[in-house]
Amino acid sequence: MKDSEKYFRRLAMSVVIIGGHDRMVCQYKQICKQFKCKAKVFTQMSAAMSKQIGSPDLIVLFTNTAEKLKVIGITGTKGKTTTTYLIRSILEGVGHKVGLIGTIEAIIGDRKIPAANTTPESFTIQQYFAQMVEEGCDSVVMEVSSQGLMLHRTAGIPFEIGIFTNLGKDHIGPNEHKDFEDYKRCKAMLFQQCKLGIANIDDPYYADIFRGATCKVETFGFSPKADLRAENVNLVSKPGYLGVSYHVAGRLILMWRSISPENSACIIR
Numbered sequence: 001m002k003d004s005e006k007y008f009r010r011l012a013m014s015v016v017i018i019g020g021h022d023r024m025v026c027q028y029k030q031i032c033k034q035f036k037c038k039a040k041v042f043t044q045m046s047a048a049m050s051k052q053i054g055s056p057d058l059i060v061l062f063t064n065t066a067e068k069l070k071v072i073g074i075t076g077t078k079g080k081t082t083t084t085y086l087i088r089s090i091l092e093g094v095g096h097k098v099g100l101i102g103t104i105e106a107i108i109g110d111r112k113i114p115a116a117n118t119t120p121e122s123f124t125i126q127q128y129f130a131q132m133v134e135e136g137c138d139s140v141v142m143e144v145s146s147q148g149l150m151l152h153r154t155a156g157i158p159f160e161i162g163i164f165t166n167l168g169k170d171h172i173g174p175n176e177h178k179d180f181e182d183y184k185r186c187k188a189m190l191f192q193q194c195k196l197g198i199a200n201i202d203d204p205y206y207a208d209i210f211r212g213a214t215c216k217v218e219t220f221g222f223s224p225k226a227d228l229r230a231e232n233v234n235l236v237s238k239p240g241y242l243g244v245s246y247h248v249a250g251r252l253i254l255m256w257r258s259i260s261p262e263n264s265a266c267i268i269r
Contacts, residue, residue, distance in 0.1 A: 014038045014231045016053050018045075019062030065129040065236060066157050070098070073144040075155070076165030076200075080118070080143040083165060099132035101125065101142035109135035120146025122155065132158050146186040147176065154193075162215065163193035165228045167205040191215050191228050227251050 015037045017028050023040050032039035037043040042055070043051055049052070053059075072087060074080045075163070081103045082212070088098045088107075100107040103118045106129045132140055148154055165188060169180055184205060191197040193212035199206055202221035208219055220228040230246040 007097070011035050013037075013057040014054075015058045016056040016059065017041045017060045017062070018049075019043065024184050029141055046047040062126070065126060065133055068133050068158045069129060072139065072141040072161045072163070073157075073159045073190055073194065074141070074163045074165065075146070075149070075187050076163075077168040077170050079165035080145075082144055083163065084141045091139055093139070096139050097135070099128065099135070099137045099138045099140040101128055101140065103143055108135070117148070118143050118151050119144040122153045125153060125157070128207045144190050146183055149189040150177070150182075150186040154190075157193065159190065159194035160196065162190040162197045164191070164197065164199045164203070164206070164209055165204045166200055167209065188212060191217075 013035075015032050017039065019042075025043060028041050029039050036148055039226045040053070042052070046052075060241045072174055074083045074087075076083075084100055084102045087182075088100050091098045097109075099109075101115075101120065103115055105115050106113040106120075106128050107130060108184075113128075119125070125142075129140065135255055164187070167184065170183075172183060174182060176184065188209045188211070191210060192215075194215045197210065197213055197215040197217045197218050199210060199217060201219035201223050203209075206219075220226055222233070228248065228250045229242040231249050232243055236245050
């Protein structure tokens with residue numbers, strides 16, 4: 001038994017938790033029970049709360065730091081990591097200070113913290129958000145895994161934008177998802193807690209993922225139905241370089257912002 005655990009069990013403290021998220025109430029109480037602490041949890045503020053709190057040994061207050069950041073979440077089977085770095089680079093190129101949370105690392109200012117999970121535990125995410133605000137970040141781009149959604153690690157985060165890259169039959173097994181339907185259901189959860197969902201309309205499971213979406217949805221892809229689509233696609237191949245060239249078309253509003261006499265940025269909404 002760890003010394004900290006012995007300490008808390010010996011004290012048998014009374015704890016009041018204020019804030020957090022409704023879905024985390026059972027987990028908060030379970031943690032307190034583990035350390036033999038008596039817990040009261042108030043995820044919602046009420047007029048009678050001051051009388052209900054009593055005189056606890058410890059008060060834990062969760063504040064919504066995420067509201068100080070524009071949070072962009074990327075989900076999908078493939079492409080999450082690449083997309084997070086691309087978006088971070090684009091936003092920083094037009095003057096934003098951007099944090100990052102993903103499979104490889106978390107980036108907070110000049111610090112790079114190696115990652116244990118694609119989407120960290122909820123407490124760690126909120127800790128990173130607070131540190132990003134202290135570092136002067138105005139935005140954060142993060143990978144949102146199906147496991148993170150299933151285990152409610154991102155519950156309560158007010159995502160400004162959610163992005164869906166694609167879906168494949170992966171992450172199905174005893175320690176992940178029981179079947180493909182469960183995998184799809186968890187991926188779709190992101191689009192019930194963001195303001196704007198951006199989707200790969202060419203993916204065969206696009207309609208399934210967005211069937212229950214509560215956000216505004218904009219699409220990209222090769223399909224003529226896409227809001228933002230690639231046309232006249234050509235393979236570009238030369239020594240040391242492989243890529244594609246294409247013309248961007250679709251239902252767009254283009255706003256140009258001059259960055260320097262030699263450079264400008266195109267913001268697509």
